Amino acid sequence: MSLAYFALIVSIVSASALEIAGAKFGAQLGTMTAALSLLAATQSARKADYEHYARATSWGRWILMAIPICIAAQLVPLPLSLAHPIWASAHDVLGGLSLGPITADIGLTVSALLLAVAAVSALGVTILVVRDRGRAELVLFVLAGIAAVSALTLDLHRLSPAGAQAAATSELATTLAGFGLVLNLAVMQLAAERAETHHSLLRSIVLGLLSLVGALISALAIFGLSGTNSAVAASFGVALILLILVIRRLDLSPLAAGALALAALIGATIVLTFLFEKSSGPVLLRLVPELGAETKAALERMLADTRWFGAGAGTFAALGRIYQSDIGSNLTAPSAATAVFAEMGWLGLAALIAASLIALVRLVFGALQRGRDSFFPASAAACLLFALVQSFAGPGLLRPAAILCLSVIVGLGLSQSVSQSGSR
Known part of the structure; x- marks a missing residue:
C-alpha cells in the first residue's frame, strides 16, 4: 500500500496547490495520480483490506458507482424525449434521428466522467490506505495544512487584491478554508488526545499550536472575508463537530444525546428556512451572491427548461452560451447546486443530496461509536455538512481540487469509523 499511499498524498497536494496557483494542469495531475493510487x-x-472496505461502505456501496454510471448514460444515444428541450426543438426544426446523447458537449462530459471516477477512486483508496492510525494522522495533517495554506492565500488576496487570478481562485479557497477550519479543530483534538495518553507533551503542544494557527487563518478567511452564507455553512460544520465532542465528553445517555441532537437539528432547520426565505425566485438561486437582473433572468430560464436528466455533466458553460443575453459575457454557475441541477437534472441533484445525507448519518453514528479516534469521522461529517450547505451558496465545490479533497476527507472518516483500534 505504500505506492497507493504516496500517490494519494500527491493527488490531493498537487491538485490543491496547483489550482490555487492558477496552473492549468492541476486537475489532470490530480486525476492521474488518483488513478495510479487505485x-x-x-x-x-x-483479503483484510477488502473486508475493511466492505464494512466501511456498507451504508450504500452502490452510490459510489451510481454517479459515474449516470454521467456515462448521458453519452449513450437515448430518445430525445428524455433529453433537454433544446435538443427536441432542434430535432423538430432540422429533422434527423430521434435518438442522441443527452449531453450538450461530449468532450466536457467525458472530462466530468473521468473526474467522477477519480473522486470515487480517491475515496476508495483512502478507505484502504488509512486503516493504519499513523497513516490516517498524516493524511489528516496534509489535508489540514493544504486547506490552511489555501485559506491564507484568500486572506492575502482579499487584504491586498492581486487582480484576476485572486478572483478566479477565491471560491475554491473559500471552500478549502471551510474544510481547513474543521480539520484543524480535529487536529487540536488529536493533540489533546495525545497529551491525555502520555505521548510527548512538547510535541502535543507544538501540534496544538500549529493547528490553532491553521484554524485561526481559516476562520479569518471564511468568517471575515467570505460571504454570509458561506460563513453560515462553516458554522454548521463547526457546530456539528462540537456537538459530537460534547456528547462524547459528557458521556450522555442515548436519550439525552438524541434530545440534544434533535434540538440542534431544529435550530439548523430554522436558520436554513430563514436564509432561503430572505430572497425570492428559484430555490437554487436564493443563497448565491447578488446577481444582475439579466444574469438572473437567463439562469431562471435555464433552470426552468431543465428536466430529469439535465444537459450533460460539465456542460454548464456550453449551455450558458445558449441562454446568455449578452454575447460578450459568459454565463457562469453561481453555485455548485445550480450547476449540478442544470447538468444532471432533478435525478442527479437528488442523488447527490441523498448520497451526502446517507454518508453524513453514517459518519455521525461512526463518530459516536468510536473511542479516542472519534475526531476522524466527526471532522469528515462536519466537512460534508459544510460542503452540502456551501454547494447552494457558491461554485467552489465544482473545482477538481475541492472534489478530490472532499473525497479523501470522507474516505478518511469512513475508514476510521469502522476501525477496530478505537473501540470504546
Whole structure:
C-alpha cells in the first residue's frame, strides 16, 4: 500500500496547490495520480483490506458507482424525449434521428466522467490506505495544512487584491478554508488526545499550536472575508463537530444525546428556512451572491427548461452560451447546486443530496461509536455538512481540487469509523 499511499498524498497536494496557483494542469495531475493510487491499491490489497472496505461502505456501496454510471448514460444515444428541450426543438426544426446523447458537449462530459471516477477512486483508496492510525494522522495533517495554506492565500488576496487570478481562485479557497477550519479543530483534538495518553507533551503542544494557527487563518478567511452564507455553512460544520465532542465528553445517555441532537437539528432547520426565505425566485438561486437582473433572468430560464436528466455533466458553460443575453459575457454557475441541477437534472441533484445525507448519518453514528479516534469521522461529517450547505451558496465545490479533497476527507472518516483500534 505504500505506492497507493504516496500517490494519494500527491493527488490531493498537487491538485490543491496547483489550482490555487492558477496552473492549468492541476486537475489532470490530480486525476492521474488518483488513478495510479487505485491501480497500486488494487494490486497490493489483501483479503483484510477488502473486508475493511466492505464494512466501511456498507451504508450504500452502490452510490459510489451510481454517479459515474449516470454521467456515462448521458453519452449513450437515448430518445430525445428524455433529453433537454433544446435538443427536441432542434430535432423538430432540422429533422434527423430521434435518438442522441443527452449531453450538450461530449468532450466536457467525458472530462466530468473521468473526474467522477477519480473522486470515487480517491475515496476508495483512502478507505484502504488509512486503516493504519499513523497513516490516517498524516493524511489528516496534509489535508489540514493544504486547506490552511489555501485559506491564507484568500486572506492575502482579499487584504491586498492581486487582480484576476485572486478572483478566479477565491471560491475554491473559500471552500478549502471551510474544510481547513474543521480539520484543524480535529487536529487540536488529536493533540489533546495525545497529551491525555502520555505521548510527548512538547510535541502535543507544538501540534496544538500549529493547528490553532491553521484554524485561526481559516476562520479569518471564511468568517471575515467570505460571504454570509458561506460563513453560515462553516458554522454548521463547526457546530456539528462540537456537538459530537460534547456528547462524547459528557458521556450522555442515548436519550439525552438524541434530545440534544434533535434540538440542534431544529435550530439548523430554522436558520436554513430563514436564509432561503430572505430572497425570492428559484430555490437554487436564493443563497448565491447578488446577481444582475439579466444574469438572473437567463439562469431562471435555464433552470426552468431543465428536466430529469439535465444537459450533460460539465456542460454548464456550453449551455450558458445558449441562454446568455449578452454575447460578450459568459454565463457562469453561481453555485455548485445550480450547476449540478442544470447538468444532471432533478435525478442527479437528488442523488447527490441523498448520497451526502446517507454518508453524513453514517459518519455521525461512526463518530459516536468510536473511542479516542472519534475526531476522524466527526471532522469528515462536519466537512460534508459544510460542503452540502456551501454547494447552494457558491461554485467552489465544482473545482477538481475541492472534489478530490472532499473525497479523501470522507474516505478518511469512513475508514476510521469502522476501525477496530478505537473501540470504546
